[in-house]
Amino acid sequence: MPGSTPELPIVVLDALLPTTQRVVVNRRGSTVWEVESHRGRYAVKLGHPIEATAEWSAQPWTALAPAREGAVLHRLGVDDIAYGEWEHGTWNIQPWHQGPDLHKLWEPCRKQKASIKPDADVTLGCVQALADLHVRGWAHGDVQPAHFIIGPERTHLIDLALARGGPVPEAYDFPFRGCLVHYEALEIARSVLDTGEAEPTQEADVYALGASLLISATGWRAVEYPDDAPRPVQREAVANGRRRPVKAPGKLGELIDAMLSHAPEDRPTIYEVGKALI
Template sequence: MTDPTTELPLVILDALMPTSQRQVLNRRGSSVWEAKGDRGRHAVKLGYPILATEEHPAQEWIAKAPAREAYVLNWLREERTLYGEWELGTWNVQPWHEGPDLWELWKPCRVEGSTVEPKLDVALSCAEALADLHVKGWAHGDVQPAHFIVGRRGVQLIDLALAHGQPVIEAFDFPFRGCLVHYEAPEISRSVLAEGTAVPTPEADVYALGAAFFISATGTRAVAYPDDAPRPVQRQAVVDGPHRPVTVPGAFGELIGEMLRPRPADRPTIGEVCKALDY
């Protein structure tokens, strides 16, 4: 049986015939690879179920995530994203996006004593990428700094497996159970605590983008909770609030504060965020 943490399945090797491959990410339930060859440079995602442990229940749904993401990408783009099933779950193959992510790019801002300020043209490009998704009828559901790749051709918004807004093929769909809590809006955390699931919305994406700007510029999470706190404790901290004071200076800091408002209706729309950054 193929081990997704150490090798690519034969079905993908046959499809791409890569001359080189390297694993760039391995986390519970998924792995990401860079594959190069005569057919170009690609990102390959493998999904597989998470087995139950004493600390965590089993999560079989995550094995469907690559195929679900491919379905969303194919809805959004003219270029087809390849996907399929393998012995443990699903996979997809999509173009490789070269460049640093938002967290990496704003590292100089986080150096102690630094006077470097966040680049607002980058913030605008991130907001515009998210706005484009919203215009097309989708909420991302998993906005975080690592999902904005800043390349020569602008910002690419990646990792769309949790996006909601349009119908998704039933065979690869699954309920939204929240995302990385650092970027969860209070209403998302509240729903996950109460019901076990939530519904991603553009308003929650705006909150998440504000939290992504906050942590990328300062190195500190928007909401305080212990690093080793269980997920329910983290989510309750988000629900209870308030968020930390925004220390980013000037109008950008004021905008982040507006994006982090606890009530969805009080936050700016992503269009208003773009307008505020476009000066």
């Protein structure tokens, strides 16, 4: 089904009886809708396998990701969750979170000679959202700016398909093979290069949050490599510690610098990050 937008499965339509629906994401392996119904407002995710191309190897795990995320959310006690299978993969239904993501919200900060500085309350909201996950013994595994939704009352951390911290149904589980390289910690990148897999950790989440704050505030990645570099080349740069100097202003810059420490044990915990911001 490359290049096409799938329809919502009948089981999802029957569950929600949508009054309106719109596609918000349609990319390799995943389609996401915003759906309104008499029950409320929901995000609906559909997964399907990615076929191999000349540039990319096949990625069958994307078909399982929505159901795995649904199972994780269920274990975390999130209400109003449903997930299941359709002919090309799996789906989930979860509450919709309204608001811009971190990167979008801080766009004015990245403009040349910008007078607007990163908001400390926004930073603290992102820290608290990740701390809420860590305190339950979970690691997110895919922390990035697009996964922090800055709502009117609180910040939500979304996209938990790669999270680790408790059992999920074996039929929907799959190995962790890294995430978006811009936000991968050194030890994650090295493990993926060496073995093809890695284990998400809370220390790697802290690194990823630091990299997320940096790129959102300044537009700069934490590690230097060509924009068009293949993914293995990007990972080699990360694993080899080719970090750029952190140029975020003031206390935030010092904190990000510590969060991006090469050794996991040298990074502050998410609770220590929160204390430093208060």
